[in-house]
Amino acid sequence: MDIKQLRYFIAIAEEGSLSAAAQRVNVAQPSLSQHVLSLERDLEVKLLERSPRGVTLTQSGEILLSHAREITRAMENAVELVRQSGAEPAGDVSFGLPSSVSMVLSVPLAETVRLELPKVRLTAIEAMSGFIKTWLEDQSIDLGMLYDVSSVRHLSYTQLMTEELHFFSAPDAWPFRIRAGTAVRLADLAGVELVLPSPHHGLRNMIDRFTRTHGVTLNVATEMDALAQIKTMVARGSGYTILAPAAAYDFVERGELIMAPIIEPRLIRPVYLVRNPAKPVTRASQEVERITLEVIHDLVRRGIWQAMDQSDEDSG
Amino acid sequence: MDIKQLRYFIAIAEEGSLSAAAQRVNVAQPSLSQHVLSLERDLEVKLLERSPRGVTLTQSGEILLSHAREITRAMENAVELVRQSGAEPAGDVSFGLPSSVSMVLSVPLAETVRLELPKVRLTAIEAMSGFIKTWLEDQSIDLGMLYDVSSVRHLSYTQLMTEELHFFSAPDAWPFRIRAGTAVRLADLAGVELVLPSPHHGLRNMIDRFTRTHGVTLNVATEMDALAQIKTMVARGSGYTILAPAAAYDFVERGELIMAPIIEPRLIRPVYLVRNPAKPVTRASQEVERITLEVIHDLVRRGIWQAMDQSDEDSG
DNA sequence: CTGACCCATAGTAGATTCTTATAGCCAACC
DNA sequence: GGTTGGCTATAAGAATCTACTATGGGTCAG
Incomplete structure (x- = not known):
């Protein structure tokens, strides 16, 4: 079983016919016939159901097909990466980031x-997570960050950290009787007017899911799909909001917002770095991925990105 | 670049010499020389540093080697799985489980x-997680479950769920003034005599890490590395303990133990299903993995294994 | 029943991949 | 300091493998 046979087999599976596949891969039909027979002899299973109008895959054929795709992909990837290994990483890398991540990471x-990979042009695209997922799927971006991978198929991801959503208030408009900045209960948030993103937004979906399962109804006075504007409004005392600490680090730093943990329940969400394995990995994107991990680790260590690093198990 | 060349290249890299590799793969030395030159021509990089006493890999060579290993492994795996695809899954599958998982899952x-794969012989091995990790690394088991993958290298894992550790007490020995079964704070546990596993045990390590970072000192009156015995002791009122709900489901069910969530902080730990990608995947182990996911999902759904399913994002 | 289309088989030409023989190189050793 | 031994590279022929053309058998539509 060699790689050429696998390529041929993929073509046959996709064309549903030896003759058509033969045209596609520029060989004579009998050659493909031979290769399939040889595969079937080697593997001791029937791969194709022959009919006078073409072929269909047997169950074993389907299994071989999925492996064949994976192996040929790995092969192409390897060729590309070894080719580029001599030279300095170069080329374009596009990276889709949800706005709250972009905020702190971009x-x-x-x-x-720019410093470590001068020949790489990084395009950091800030977008809602729905778009990022779509772009990853249609391979129009190399890397993306997502909060939710449960509905993600055919993408490979690694969990980077766990973020905990916080309550944000203007310093002079703290609405609760407890000391400003101390933990507030989710149920208490029902009593204040909130400025939140619209339900198109991943963050809002997550908040809605949590409130629904805990029987809390929030009072969403304003919906606004722009992070900066949400923060400005809240900083002026025209409402309150719920965000990840990283999303409002700047305002908190300047003393324009104060944040408080939310408890009962805590609103935690994982952050994933996602790739599409079908898209060839370039040397450049590989290096950007490596640097991303470094930068994030550094941001978390320095407390700028407040989150639980994946390598740190402590949940306090 | 084809698979045969990759195999040859691996042999060359491992032997450090074309001549030695030629013997190992049963071809003449000039043939290998040709293949390497052909690879270098195709990939437009130098792969080997030739010397009169053998060859060493260049950096590009190292990169190719790692990909070559991965690809040949995938190839062998594919052959094996397609070969076995015709027949009913059969053979031995060994599965290493920490005792608290084994308790509820085995x-x-x-x-x-037994029902779905009658020809598969499953060996469920109950052991401390340190052993499971070692066995996965030396490939003496097919699958394992672990709580901690941070120190794990060369193993592939998927997170199954997140468990939350609980406080356990005999029903008639509840030590706190709050109602039995309501959430207790970690700091409060300092006041009671605990029965815990020894520090060899992963659970104990985790508890120690949490208490250390939160400045709590527990009173561990008894160390005991046997789950059943710990529960028995606690059920008799001779102490209290901290376990995952799954580990004591039986005693709670029978009313011999009551459990309470621990807060400030909550003690959560992820549960991972781990494989060694270097160990060939058999059809049988693949099927056992699939069934494991099903069974776990079912146990969680039925509340027997109290945990947050990975597909369910709610942390409450 | 026939023509069109499919896959399988047979035999051959061509390309590839091995082999043996040998050259060239360097290091260690007498 | 030459010689020997071990290594890789080159060359050319032999063996093998691969793809090709030609053809056969089968099924379906008209």
Whole structure:
């Protein structure tokens, strides 16, 4: 069983016919016939159901097909990466980031990439997670970050960290009787007017899911799909909001917002770095991925990105 | 670049010499020389540093080697799985389980495997996680479950769920003033005599890590590395313990123990299903893995294994 | 029943991949 | 300091493998 046979087999499976596949891969039909027979002899299973109008895969054929796809892909990837291994990483890398991640990550990541990989052009695309998922699927971006991988198929991901959503208030408009900045209960948030993103937004979906399962109804006075504007409104005392700490680090730093943990329940969400294995990995994207991990680890270590690093198990 | 060349290349890399590799793969030395030159021509990089005493890999060579290993492994795996695809899954599958997992999973898993895969012999091995990790690494077991994958290298894992550790007490020995079964704070546990596993045990390590970072010192009156005995002791009122709900489901069911969530902080730990990608996947182990996911999902759904299913994002 | 289309088989030409023989190189050793 | 031994590279022929053309048998539509 060699790689050429696997390529032929993929073509046969996709065309549903030896003759058509033969045309596609530019060999004579009998050659393909031979290869399939040889495969079947080697593997001791029947791979194709022959009919006078073409062929269909047997169950074993389907299994071989999926492996064949994986192996040929790995092969192409390997060729590409070894080819590029001599030279300095170069080329374009597009990285889809949800706005709250972009907020804290874009600048340090871009700067590090510019320094360490001068020939790589990084395109950091800020978008809602729905778009990022779509772009990953249609291979129009190399890397993406997502909060939710449960509905994700055919993508490979690694969990980077766990973020905990916090309650945000203007310093002079703290609405609760407890000391400003101390933990508030989710149920208490029902009593204040909130500025949140619309339900198109992943963050909002997550908040809605949590409130629904805990029987809390929030009072969403304003819906706004722009992070900066949400923060500005809240900082002026025109409402309150729920965000990841990283999303409002700047305002908190300047003293324009104060944040408080939310408890009962805590609103935690994992953050994933996602790739599409079908898209060839370039040397450049591989290096950007490596640098991303470094930068994130550094941001978390320095407390700028407040989250539980994946390598740190402590949940306090 | 074809698979045969990759196999040759691996042999060359491992032997450090074309001549030695030629003997190993049973071809003449000039043939290998040709193949390497052909690879270098195709990939447009230098793969080997030639010397009069053998060859060493260049950096590109190292990269190719790792891909070559991965691809040949995938190839062998594919052959094996397609070969076995015709027949009913058969053979031995060994599965390493930490005791608290084994407690709740072993019996339903074994029963399901017996029903659905009559020709598969499942060996469920109950052991401390340190052993399971070692066995996975030396490939003496096919599958394993672990709580901690941070120190794990060269193993592939998927997170199954997140468990939350609980406090356990005999019903008539509840030590706190709050109502029995309501959430207790970690700091409060300092006041009671605990029966815990020894520090060899993963659970104990985790508890120690949590208490250390939160400045809590527990009073461990008894160390005992046997789950059943710990529960028996606690059920008699001779102490209290901290376990995952699944580990004591039986005692709680029979009313011999009551459990309470622990808060401030909550003690959560992920549960991973782990494989060694270097160990060939058999059809049988693949099927056991599939059934394991089903059984676990079912146990979680039925509340027997109290945990947050990975597909369910709610953390409450 | 026939023509069109499919896959399988047979035999051959061509390309590839091995082999043996040998050259060239360097290091260690007498 | 030459010689020997071990290594890789090159060359050319032999063996093998692969793809090709030609053809056969089968099924379906008209």
